[in-house]
Amino acid sequence: MSESQPTATWAGSYTPPLAAVGCSGPNDSNCDSFRLTIVPPSHPFTVQVTLHVNTGDDWDLKVYDPAGNVVATSGNAGGQDEVTVLTDPAAGTYTVQAVNFSGLQATFGVATLAARSNDAASPGSGPTPTYSIFTDPNEHSSGEPSVGVNWRSEIADNGGTLMYISSTTTLRLRLNDCTSPAVPRPGNNWLDVSPPNAITTLDPILFTDPVTGRTFSSQLAGKASLMSYTDDDGDNWVPSQGSGINSGVDHQTIGGGPFASPLFGPVYPHSVYYCSQDIALAECGLSLDGGLTFGPAVPIYNQTVCDGIHGHVKVAPDGTAYVPNRGCGGRQAVAVSSDNGTTWAVRPIPGSLAGTWDPAVAVGSGGTLYFTFANGDGRAMVAVSHDHGVSWTQPVDLGAAFGVHDSAFPAAIAGDDDRAAIAFLGSTTPGSDGDDPASPAVWYLYVSHTYDGGATWTTVNATPGDPVQRGTICAGGTLGCPNGSRNLLDFMDIQVDRRGRTVVGFADGCTGPCVSSPLNTQGALSTIARLKNGRGLFAAFDRPLGPPDEPLATALFENGGVHVSWLEPADGGRPIKKYRVYRIQTGQAERLIGTVGATTFNFVDHGFDPARNPRYEVRAVNVYGESQAKAGCDNRVTPVGPPPPVNVCAEPGAIMVTDPQGDAPVPAYDILQISVAEPAEPGPGKVTFILKVASLATVPPSTTWPINFKGANGSDYWVAMKTNATGAVSFSYGTGTNASAPGAAADPASNFSADGTIRVVVPRSGFGNPAPGATIAAFLTRVRVELGPTGSALTPDNAPDGLTGNGSYRIVGSENCVSGP
Incomplete structure (x- = not known):
């Protein structure tokens, strides 16, 4: 059959009933088989195959492709014609097989080739489900x-x-x-x-x-x-x-x-x-x-x-x-x-x-x-x-x-x-x-x-x-x-x-x-x-257009960090543009710790304090704003697995203070956290005080970045990075609470990074010479920007916000830490 010869008919031959046994393939002599050669037209088409069945008889229909694979079947009840349709079948010789279930008379077959009309459903509009x-x-x-x-x-x-x-x-x-x-x-x-x-x-x-x-x-x-x-x-x-x-x-x-x-x-x-x-x-x-x-x-x-x-x-x-x-x-x-x-x-x-x-x-x-x-x-x-x-x-x-x-x-x-x-x-x-x-x-x-x-x-x-x-x-x-x-x-x-x-x-x-x-x-x-x-x-x-729903998030302690992951939520009717990751810890306010794009579904946090029971919430953002938890819902997730031990022999060491990002006008003034570490590399008896700000890609002049704390002997001490009016950087430490005062030069290992990490390395002898096992405490910082020779200054950010010292650190001794990776 072809476009010029669109119809084929044949009179079937009677074969004995097989009940539910069926036929073993296109060449099974127990079934009545007809070879149908199809020559496809140049346009979409169908071939409808019909077996006309006599009243009271029950036949089934199978169609095999040229390779002998079943490509269509029909198994109606007794007395009904068997009908199946091939859509755009490839060229070749097909086998149309009449399978006698319980018939007494032969069937009559008809195959019809016809152009296939475009009956595709009209597409709808609106948000995609x-x-x-x-x-x-x-x-x-x-x-x-x-x-x-x-x-x-x-x-x-x-x-x-x-x-x-x-x-x-x-x-x-x-x-x-x-x-x-x-x-x-x-x-x-x-x-x-x-x-x-x-x-x-x-x-x-x-x-x-x-x-x-x-x-x-x-x-x-x-x-x-x-x-x-x-x-x-x-x-x-x-x-x-x-x-x-x-x-x-x-x-x-x-x-x-x-x-x-x-x-x-x-x-x-x-x-x-x-x-x-x-x-x-x-x-x-x-x-x-x-x-x-x-x-x-x-x-x-x-x-x-x-x-x-x-x-x-x-x-x-x-x-x-x-x-x-x-x-x-x-x-x-x-x-x-x-x-x-x-x-x-x-x-x-x-x-x-x-x-x-x-x-x-x-x-x-x-x-x-x-x-x-x-x-x-x-x-x-x-x-x-x-x-x-x-x-x-x-x-x-x-x-x-x-x-x-x-x-x-x-x-x-x-x-x-x-x-x-x-x-x-x-x-x-x-x-x-x-x-x-x-x-x-x-x-x-x-x-x-x-x-x-x-x-x-x-x-x-x-x-x-x-x-x-x-x-x-x-x-x-x-x-x-x-x-x-x-x-x-x-x-x-x-x-x-x-x-x-x-x-x-x-x-x-x-x-x-x-x-x-x-x-x-x-x-x-x-x-x-x-x-x-x-x-x-x-x-x-139907919900009005608005912010996305809150994503389903999980958190896992892994490899020294917290791995936060989430699934894509309902988008509120407009595409999600980004995700924001928040952390809240005992005694601290919620803090934005990261923002990722719409196709990223994970974030790793290394700045948490395991002693403060960190919890995390992910919020999706579209043009209508940021997702919010529904009334009565708390979507903050607690990390699962054993929290990593605090490794004070490597940075960032023990975190003493954290502060929300974005609460200062300049990234270099935007305090994120204070931590203390005692890596072996600077030498025995040295302590590394670390202050993290949002960025130091640009280092402003006339600025002091201090860390104030109480020594084990109850006295006040400070360490700091400072810049003068020309932008030259120095590191120092001293006693008291005024970090703007002159102090002793810190260890040459002191430095800063463009990512906002300030490291001030100080000998323990510079703050009362505490022995391993002693505790220093009450850490705070307040960035100071000098306005001129009059002594007036700005303090664009401080942490904790209440200026009450926070955290305590037990001295380990860098001499007790192993050098190297």
Whole structure:
């Protein structure tokens, strides 16, 4: 087939049924295979392959590329045609394979080549959303997880309690939003709160009604379910009937919301649905008492209309219930009930093609319906309806801006009527949905956001630089993925917290060495992505433009310093320009100790005093100003690890006094700290007094930089660096408190550096000759600038600010220190 010959047809040959055994490859004689040669046109195109199946028969479809790799599949229920789409396939001969599951007659095949239209979603505007990632420290494996948010148990502004199901384990996560990103609250870091009856499972599912606060945990047990519910986030559980009477055997889903008029809940205010598929049909049972008991399971469609497998049930504010389906007569569709599950109508999405993965729906506060799906050609699509699915907008491609070719696990949530979010896994590699762990495919979590009812969409990679999966994501079901690439199973979930932040529950299959190398770890780590930056789904909580949030920081004693590091916070709507690092110590005011650029996320402090319990706070700065801690939050962090011992045999030695930077008009006058050291190099019996100012790149004339202190004998002493009117520098020491008076010349090892470090080396005999073990104390400094011969002067900075001496130093003796490095 080619642009000039766009259609190919063939009559299939009958092969015996294989049930779930399947075919071993493109040349397996047990299957009916047709060779299809494709000559690509010069423009983007698709090839749709359709197997027409006779009523009552059940065939599946596989397409192999010229190298023998599976690049497309379709596995609808019996009696339905099998349809798949290849997008821009490379030139070559492909194998279209009809696999007889339980058919009595041969199939008829049609392949159609068509130009591919530009159906990319129109891009949105405004702040770009970003996400914070939270992983389970206990590393629960959680293929096909679901997540819930209880708005009623919100603490401060954290949006509510997050509930997450991982196989038979139900986990609870409560966050603290004092910083950005948030951190788990103590005792609620992925806490196991599983119900007692969650002892085995064929499929796990969780649903939290955010309005009532009730969470349901269900473990599939054939045509029944081991279900419990909790109204206190897992502290206590109530066992339930578990499912509708005579429910289906597979793929259960739970949802709830208001009853459709005129029904109301005298026992519990909301409806609760339990839906599942039973191979030849799917059914939903309704609970009128909050999930304690369920009525009979009512069919919502049968296999002559739709494939049995379906997505998650959602209930609209007006009580309309929706169950999406991936394959109904070759289209994606949704089953709709407006009478509390008594009757159901299937409404297809025009322009869609039956696909591989469960689609999803979300309903806005005014009833707008958002339907997202992995199209038959693999792309992530969405369509919107304003009349309960009777009519739809033309589907648009959410991943086009990133070149996403294949998608998996679409999930949807809405808030205000014009706001919704769609999550999906996406890969730019064609054929990413086979069963090949060695495939070069790389999958990321994407989230698309609309703030105008679906007219435009802003799609972001929520896990940049950190793939969710390498290799394929297999959709072959329990028996169809022998190579192990079904580690993520069948779906993921998305919800919204009370503040409008989207919350995605997914399994991370690429951790550790997989993140930066082709190795696929094929795991399923319990993970949550939560909106950090940008608008949420409730306009009432949109924050005005302003300073950034406070960054989440950590501090660590390491290699003689404190290493402060932090994560990028929400930026307040404008780019972050820089970060400021502050230190506060016992008995001292907060001090700015460093400023770094917007792409630097660490700082090392060597000027701290470990005896004063240093703590650190990082603040982000944009054009609106500096971040500030929220009311009731203290974001200062204490360094962890053993504090380094004070090494007085090397600079800076023991710190006696610190002073905030920037409180003097000239850097040379801006005092930062006083310290004392006794390195061996100047010789035995020598002490090095160190005064640090902001800079001495320019040394002003007529200035004295003194250090005053009390000797071990109680007398006053001083040491100083001085400049005369011509700028000549000298170092001296003396007795008393007047450092402007003449004194003795200090040791020739005395010096200063352009970075602002002044070193005055003095023999111990110059201040009372204290022996090792004696203590000198009460250190202070006051820079003095002479104004002329009259004796008047300025004192632009002093430390401590109150001019009361501070600190004490125990003499070690430089003769007791080892010379050299």
